[in-house]
Amino acid sequence: ALGHGKAAAPSIVRLYKLNPKSISLGELYGEFNDLTLEWKDGLAASIVRAIVRTTGPDRHWLAFDGPVDAVWIENMNTV
Secondary structure: OOOOOOOOOOOOEEEEEEOHHHOOHHHHHEEEEOOOOEEEEOHHHHHHHHHHHOOOOOEEEEEEOOOOOHHHHHHHHHO
16 A cells, blocks of 8 residues: 555566467457357457456556558457
């Protein structure tokens, strides 16, 4: 608590970087299989799910590190 002479414990920052141009849009965001009627999470969804499940004071950043492409950035705006 501030003002009580105790310093807050520093948070660890965990960085998850991925290059969205190195994989397909289905691999990035996830995709629905019309034959099996199943949804499969993509890499971004899997990372976000893992981050949400964590507990504790750590900070998490998901960075899309790569050239900006109009298609994947528009899909990101939709998400």
